[in-house]
Amino acid sequence: MSNSATDRAAFPQTLWAARGRHIGPAPADVVRRTLRRHKDSGDIDDFAEPPVPEDSPLRVFEARWRAEGTVTVRARLTLVPRESKPQGHEWRLVAEAERPWDEAWPSPATQFWPEGASGAPDDGSWDHHATVAGLRFRQVNALPADDKEMRRRLRDAAREAWCVNLVVHEAMTPDEEGKLPLVRLLPPGLRHRVVEHRAAPHQLRAVNWALKDLGVEVPRGGAVLLPPDPAPKGYDGREHRVRSVFLDGSEPAELLDALRHFVAQSRPLPPDAEEALTDLRDNWTLMTVQEVLERERQRVAMYEEALEAMTKSRDLYKQAAEQALEALAAYRDVPADALPRQRPARTPAALQQLTRTFERLRFPGRGKTGSEDAVDGT
Template sequence: MAKKSTSPTPVPDTVWLGRGRHLGPEPEQDVRRNLIALKAAGVLGDFLDLDPVEAARSTALHPMDESADPGPSARRLFEARWPVADDVTVRAQLTTYDPEGRRKEGEGVTWVLAAEAERPWEAHWPSPATMFWPDSDQVAWDHETVPGVRLRTANHLPKDDDELRHLLRECTRQSWFIHVVVHEAMTPDARGQQPVSAFLPPSLRHRVVEHRATPEQARIADVAMKRELSVRMPRGGAVVLPAASQGPEYDAERFTVRSVFLNGSVPTELLEKITEFAALPQPLTADAERALAQLRQGWHLLTADEELVHAQGMVTKYAEALEAMTNSRDLYREAAETAHAALAEATGGDSVPLSSAPGAVRPDGSPLGALTKVFGRFRDSNK
């Protein structure tokens, strides 16, 4: 009987995830300045700036495990906590990483951001990205892990067919963001050149990457997307691209817009399609799962109440461990006494030194060795 395939684990509806690259010279300093400014303004409740190695060794709400370890290439770990409603708190971690292997010119520093709220995420809440990174075009934190692609701007597609197809593959296979392709029916003016993603609500704005196809790229973009992704590029329209592991909920027609006016007006239909796509169950990749585990199991920024609960939990754990050790010692003593009595009876009264605890065994011997020697003497006496 054929084994049924299981659907990938979806991203929890309380979670916001992002991954990108910072191409500037001082990424961690940019984060620190922003966190300090937002805390002073009362936007943040609190934040921490941690060395990843020390953070992994320190005590957290839950015992750290391998999946919650930021890894050897981690440079810095930042934590922040802020309110989004009267009774809702968001906790978030941002980790910066050195590039894998040898660092290339202009490759920048990779960052991973995981945030979780106490209830399902709402798009109008502040973007976790701008809690850590300054919301300024002057700071180059918003680059995709796919080279040549950036958030908060309209990225024009490559003119070469092979480069275009390669870009589509990379964006749909390794990106954590939602990718949208918009075709310019005619060359837009300055207002139309502004990204349509700027009209999205804050928390969704920094989850969307916008690509633009020029008027003459209509056919090449359509052919490339049909071959790579089985979607079509309507002239003067737009389409939300599927992820490589997208579930059956995705339908190309459902997420295609036939006409988008790039004149500075609000593209209502396209925004609705993007919002609808973002609400679909998104697959939780292995890298994203590790980031979420690190957030949940490696959290350090505790409130006073959480510190008290944590201390009480540690007291309980120590008490349980002590009780287990005591029980183990008593069981060992009972077993040793029983064995000693049996040996005394078998040897006609010869006694064997009784160990009071496992640690009392001589370094050069063991309980099994002692038994072997006694039985050896017993055999010799019978002879």
Template sequence: MAKNRTSPITVPDTAWLGRGRHLGPEPEQDVRRNLIALKAAGVLDDFLDLDPVEAARSTVLHPRDETADPGPSARRVFEARWRVADDVTVRAHLTTYDPEGRRKDGDGVTWVLAAEAERVWDPHWPSPATMFWPDSDRVPWDHYAVPGVRLRTTNYLPKDDDELRHRLRDCTRESWYVHVVVHEAMTPDARGRQPVTTFLPPGLRHRVIEHRATPEQAQIADFAMKRELKLRMPRGGAVILPTAPQDPEYDAERFTVRNVFLDGSEPVELVERIQEFAALTRPLTPDAERALTRLRQGWHLLTPDEELAHAQSMVVRYAEALDAMTTSRDLYREAAEAAQAALAEAGDGVPRLPVIGPARADGSPLSALTKALGRFRDPHK
């Protein structure tokens, strides 16, 4: 049984992790269309669309492991491979799931995405999310696990005090994302309502969720943060929220920005603080650890060189297994011959053991040897 624990392992600096919910009617079809279009455009090297049962049974690079199994609620498994910075290969694995329990209509389809590069992840590389999902407002793939919260947009905090505190608590609990709360000093125009996440590098943009507090929410937001997270919300400023459990490297003062001008210009200080926070080591939660294991141990989309290396490794494995079987057979035969010789030297009248040969229907060579040796148990015989 899985234990509820926080893994002491940190997220590798080569990995990109994300998850969310798709509220549209055809999530898998949206993924397929995007993958086909990007491969045709030369953005992707290749991709695979797998049934989860077959994907679990036909793990290629590693022996099957229960953590590499997508699970019974999995709907579809997608793999994609592309290159960045000319020669750096990125491998990504996306699995779609039915909501747990199907408690109500509109829960959508849950998705989990893990990507890993051959070297340290550069935030200026393309977002793995847009390799699978179209970066269009018409495709609702970007809903967070917490209802009413989305990526790619500003999420206004609830008006109710209790709901606001629950929102903050839920968003910081073992979150895979960076959560930022921005307070509007005054009601902004259309340019000011633009998410500050649009100013982030592509590889970081879909790892950050932006929350907004309206001008009249200054006190209630400050009170809720002080009570739940031991933080203060500056008027007209922003706070990058810690995760729970809180990272010892988190410095509340360091990740608080006193002034953010929501006039459509780039909030340089806030963008720098977000990038700095995202670069901190963070614990690898059990769910994220399983997603990364599925990527590494359940991979199927091999390059020609990888297929050749895999075939060669299988030949070596079979040769080693055959050699072990041959050695075992020879040792068994030598032991039987030595026992036969020892019995012959024991004296006349001792029955000779049968020569080891193919197993008969009424017994094996080992049982014949056991019966012969059993004759010596009685000293009067």
């Protein structure tokens, strides 16, 4: 892992970001149907599908809604076909609110993807990890039995991750309730940003060996959050370690506190997430009438500023040209007997005379008149 994050932009508190992979057919159709259903029900104000170049394999979707009825949220989802393994379509989703994100707000993921509860069929095609095969957002991800494979999975999951990686150790074999994912108990704003890795009771030594390179350790029967990559300056993994996690269906209060602290701290924004956020801000098309007017006002102001700069440049150019003409005229007015007999272009005295003429133009009032210079030169 990298040890420095000084060259990375910080994760804005107004941002909700997630990246995953859809492994089923026609993901764009799934997104369109989901957005249409939410618009018809009033969950979102509007949505759009901005055009992309004809030769581009990308598909882009925008949606706007109001959290708590007043806070505007703008969200943009991009579908990227994957030819390399794991295959499918990678999706990148960024949503930005007018104020810091509230964990109680609806998950932006379920505004674009079906969750099943709203009556839309959900075959689980969309909640796969973007780069690590076998990982899911809404399920318990049992760690591999092979120690080296376990180490590789945790390392790959943590590398420049958009999501939060949670490692839980089972103190004892859980019952049916305990086998259910803890992420289902999280608030909506956290639910689809957390990947839950689960270590069996006998894997404590192996999982801590696998976590050694990441600089953290999971307590027996507890949990730990994997640090961001690269870790921010002063990052302390002990603040994101939970001594005990009860797998009995009760709310994991201590774990929630650790998660809230983790997402609230200043941490580096992955490069592709920063690019997606810039794209959301700079290429947003789903504007209200007021936003269009404001954009045009800003554009007019920009044109006025550019025109003013051009006018100043024109005036400076005109002034410089006039000064050059005056210098040339002054040079021509020098009496012939004041010039050396050698060729002027190669005579230092002539160059000195021209230099003095230009100095008078640059510093008015400090030089002598043309006739006085001529007398000095005799």
